Amino acid sequence: MARRADASVGTPATVALTRAGIAFTAHPYEHDPRAAAYGLEAAEKLGIEPARVFKTLLATVDGGLAVGIVPVADQLDLKALAAALGGKRAEMTDPALAERKTGYVVGGISPIGQKTPLPTVLDESAILCETVFVSGGRRGLDLELTPDDLLAITAGRYAPIARPR
Incomplete structure (x- = not known):
């Protein structure tokens, strides 16, 4: 995997x-503003199975x-996320607050390079992938890296937090 951080894909994530010296590959694609599901759109446009493309919530x-x-094909299990972080209750964050705290827009929120570092949990299914794809910090850009490198850069942990739709 090569490092690519040219001006056309420069984001706080890259x-x-x-x-950090972490190897990654940037995968830009033409984002369709009419797309209903950003992550599934990325998987389709990049020709990657959805199990390797992860969404940041x-x-x-x-x-x-x-x-x-x-x-991207699964849902976040809020009870499992709370348990993974030693909490009791979880609920989805208002999109406007998510944008303010991360510095990214919805549909382009990367787990990497957020304005405010937050506790991060990666679904354990990522362990089965040699590399995973996450948003690169804007719609139409995904970054490919190893799951362990994703956890290293986010100070995250693995846990079973996904459930099928």
Whole structure:
């Protein structure tokens, strides 16, 4: 995997990965503003099975913000996320708050390079993948890296937090 951080894909996520010396590959694609599901659109446009493309979701766990990263075809299990973080209750965060806290727009929220570092949990299914794809910080850009490198850059952990739709 090569490091790619040219001006056409420069985002806080690519800058953070480059600074940390973590290998990644940027995969830009033509985003369709009419797409109903950003992650599934990325999988389709990049020709990758959806199990390797992960979406970044923000939730409030016992009053504090947290990040859950799950395969795009699945849903975030809020109870499982709360349990993984030692909490009791979780609910999805308002999209406007998610944008303010991360510095990214919905549909382009990357788990990497967020304005405010947040507790992060990656669904354990990622362990089965040599590499995973996550948003690169804007719609139409995904970053490919190893799951362990994703956890290293986000100070995250694995847990079973996804459930089928």
